[in-house]
Amino acid sequence: MGKVITMKEAIARHVNDGDFIFIGGYICRTPFAAIHEIIRQAKKGLTITRSNAADDFDMMIGAGVVRRFIGTFLSLGLYGLGRCYRRSIEKGVPFKIEVEEYSNLSLPMMLMAGAMGMPFVPVRDMVGSDLLNVKSFMGDDKYKIIESPFDGRPILLVPALHPDVAIIHVQQADELGNAQIWGIGGDCKAGANSAKKVIVSCERIVSRDTIGKDPSRTIVPDFKVVAVVEEPFGSHPGYAPGFYDVDFAFGALYQKASDTVEGFEDFLGEWVLDIEDRSAYIQHYIHRFGYSSFKALQAEFDYGYPVSYAY
Amino acid sequence: MHKHPDDYIKPELMACCGAREIKDGDVVIVGTGFPTMSANIAKYTHAPGATLMQESGVYDASPKRPALSVGDPCLNPGAAMVGGLLDVMGMFLQAGWVDVGFLSGSQVDKFGNINTTVIGDYQSPKSRLPGSGGANPIGSLAKRTLIIALHNKMRLAEHVDFITTPGYIEGADAREKCGMSPGTGPQVIITNKGVLRFHKETGEAYLASYHPDTSIDEIVGLTPWELEVADDVHETEPPREEELRVMRDVLDPLRMIKIYENKGYV
Numbered sequence: 001m002g003k004v005i006t007m008k009e010a011i012a013r014h015v016n017d018g019d020f021i022f023i024g025g026y027i028c029r030t031p032f033a034a035i036h037e038i039i040r041q042a043k044k045g046l047t048i049t050r051s052n053a054a055d056d057f058d059m060m061i062g063a064g065v066v067r068r069f070i071g072t073f074l075s076l077g078l079y080g081l082g083r084c085y086r087r088s089i090e091k092g093v094p095f096k097i098e099v100e101e102y103s104n105l106s107l108p109m110m111l112m113a114g115a116m117g118m119p120f121v122p123v124r125d126m127v128g129s130d131l132l133n134v135k136s137f138m139g140d141d142k143y144k145i146i147e148s149p150f151d152g153r154p155i156l157l158v159p160a161l162h163p164d165v166a167i168i169h170v171q172q173a174d175e176l177g178n179a180q181i182w183g184i185g186g187d188c189k190a191g192a193n194s195a196k197k198v199i200v201s202c203e204r205i206v207s208r209d210t211i212g213k214d215p216s217r218t219i220v221p222d223f224k225v226v227a228v229v230e231e232p233f234g235s236h237p238g239y240a241p242g243f244y245d246v247d248f249a250f251g252a253l254y255q256k257a258s259d260t261v262e263g264f265e266d267f268l269g270e271w272v273l274d275i276e277d278r279s280a281y282i283q284h285y286i287h288r289f290g291y292s293s294f295k296a297l298q299a300e301f302d303y304g305y306p307v308s309y310a311y
Numbered sequence: 312m313h314k315h316p317d318d319y320i321k322p323e324l325m326a327c328c329g330a331r332e333i334k335d336g337d338v339v340i341v342g343t344g345f346p347t348m349s350a351n352i353a354k355y356t357h358a359p360g361a362t363l364m365q366e367s368g369v370y371d372a373s374p375k376r377p378a379l380s381v382g383d384p385c386l387n388p389g390a391a392m393v394g395g396l397l398d399v400m401g402m403f404l405q406a407g408w409v410d411v412g413f414l415s416g417s418q419v420d421k422f423g424n425i426n427t428t429v430i431g432d433y434q435s436p437k438s439r440l441p442g443s444g445g446a447n448p449i450g451s452l453a454k455r456t457l458i459i460a461l462h463n464k465m466r467l468a469e470h471v472d473f474i475t476t477p478g479y480i481e482g483a484d485a486r487e488k489c490g491m492s493p494g495t496g497p498q499v500i501i502t503n504k505g506v507l508r509f510h511k512e513t514g515e516a517y518l519a520s521y522h523p524d525t526s527i528d529e530i531v532g533l534t535p536w537e538l539e540v541a542d543d544v545h546e547t548e549p550p551r552e553e554e555l556r557v558m559r560d561v562l563d564p565l566r567m568i569k570i571y572e573n574k575g576y577v
Contacts, residue, residue: 026367027382051396052367052382052444073444077380081441089439101428104366105400105448112397124405125448128477128489134433154490183387184367185395239384246384302388 003228004175007277010199010227011037014165018067020047022111022161022195023056024168026186027077027246030056030238031169031201033231033278039063040272049111049161051104051187055237055254058082062264063272064094068137070161072104078248079255084264093261100136102126106158108187113160114194120144120157127156166195168220169234171242172210173202177225180217183241189219197226203243205230214307231278236285236297244297249289314552321503322571323558324522325459326352327550328501329413332457336360337410340399340449343378344571345459346413348562355557364403366445368395377567381445400445404452407492412453414446414497418471419460421516421536423478423497423509425450426471433473443475450476451491455498461575462502462533469536479514503576504530506547507538515539520547 005013015021015038025031035056038046047068048057055076060066062084074082087093102110105125113121126132126143135142141159148155168188173179179200181188192198198220205228211218234240237250257267275281286294322345329349333339335358339350347363354361364370365381371391372378378386387393403409416425417440427446431437450456458478460466478497479485487493500507500516504525507516517539521530523546531538550558559566 027380028367028384028387071442073442075441081439086439090436101442103443103447104396104445105405105452108396109401112401124490125451127451128474128480128486128491129443129447129451130428130433130474131443131447156490182393183384184369184382184393185398186367186382187396189395190397241384241387246379248379 002175003177003225004205005227005229007033007037007201007229007231010034010229011041014197014199014226015043016164017044018046019164021049022163022166022191023048023050024166024186024188024191025050025056025235025238026052026184026188027054027238028184028186029169029171029181029188029240030054030235031167032056032236032238033229033234033281034167034169034199034201035060036272036275036281038065039268049107049163050191051107055082055251058084058258059268061085061088061097062094062258063268066097068098068100070100070102070107072102072107076251076255079251083255083258087261098136100138100142101131101134102158103131108190110158110161111187111190111194114162115190118160120159122155122157124156161194163191163195165197165199166192167199167201168192169201169231169240170219171202171240172204172206173200173228174206174208174211174222175228176208176222177220177228178208178211178218178222179220179225180211180214181219182217192220193224198224199227199229200225201229201231201234203232203234203240213309215309233282234278241299242301243299245299247297315549316552316555317549319550319555320569320572321522322568322576323550323555324547325501325503325576326558326568327554328506328547329457329459330356330554332455332499333358333361333411338403338408339363339411339413340404340409340453341365341413342381343383345415347378348558348568349413349457351562352554352557355561356553364399366396366399366449368398369393370399377563400448404448407452409449409453410455412449412456413459414450414456414476415459416446416476418466418468419458419500420468420471420478422480422482422514423456423458423500423516424471424474424480425458425476425478426473428473428475430472446476450478450497452495454495456496458497458500460500460502462504462530464533464535467535479509483510483512483514485514504533508541510539517541518544520545522547523549
């Protein structure tokens, strides 16, 4: 059976209730199409992770699909604190999620350790802070401090992470899943490779020959990939370099909507639950804001000098 | 002598205070807003060899609009390098290549500890804030950190509710005892009222200079601990003509820095 399937099939087949999921993105290449599908399928009890989470994680928390969050940061950036995240932690709405707190150095290193088959990794941050004084569901396995066997000095160790599945959005992939990105990477490569399997969402499916014209851009090899989903505009309201810009106006819309539970539920209904798939989402966007708004987000082309791998 | 035009706004003065802490050749890790402005002012004036990076993986960006986040699309085209968190936070910061980091927070205390995690009790907080993100590693591993803060009794504290990012923790030698490199730590707290520096022996912040429209008494009154005042305390040098020209003509022609006035930086 081929790996190229719809998002509906990919999420139904490869994301189970209670799974531990790495979700790539850093405003850059957020896999929003997949996130909406997870919410539509009302997955339960997920553990989610990534460094620097934003509106996507906030939305999943508000929608009640998340039980645990291994995180470093969650905010709406320009638009302030994550409303659903705050309601969950401060008021238990819809319920209080459990949070294990790390930093933007430690968490990527833990994902790297997972990707590399290392059991743990030493890091040089977090000491002297209260991040070491709070432990949640990982308990004493959140970290260890040992005397280095090399110089006898204390050193902090953090464990490798092994997500059940990673979901990433990339610019292009071939039909078997060789996935290529350009632009800000965040922890996408380490996170994807730390997981037991990878769902690749992409702006376009290209031929294996096209991948081979610039193979240094590949961050995940096909043998780790279980599904390839072509989802143009799949990161909106985030962006994909070379394809479309961040939608700042939509960010403001989400902030305003998520200020209240009712507003958030209306938003979820309009943009997620009552929408069939990503192409219906694009149609709804154009219907709601006009084709000119959609067009205004599209990137202009500014090609660089083509690389040559010839010898 | 430098000329000092008097039509500047407070955020411009604060950006200049940040710029003056940067030396030629410094490798600087920035976020958005003030830090980027400060680092670029330095680059265009006394520190042409300073270079900037963002934690998201970007080195030496040349954005065509002010970046609104460290993941902003405008940081990609024209950068010298675009990698990921492991490159900047691991290969550059943890490996000891970063000279200066900028930090800000919802709460900053007298030891330069910063809280961006919770207001109130951690288990049942009054406000859940974003968390560390890159702040803790920057505060732990950059050689010098520059802190931007609003000067009032809400934002400054004798002790923060939660140490997300360590300053001098509870005294000058506490960082080293935890295993951090000697000589690192916060260098300055730049507020909308003045500039605070840190005692070498105690790790406590003291008033080094007061901004032109305020007074030592006002600042001491706005500080929630017994603020010591330096023997050589003086008025902060206002923005120089050259610094204002760089800000207004080159870096921020739309004067987006004015939004900081709405955030209380007046």
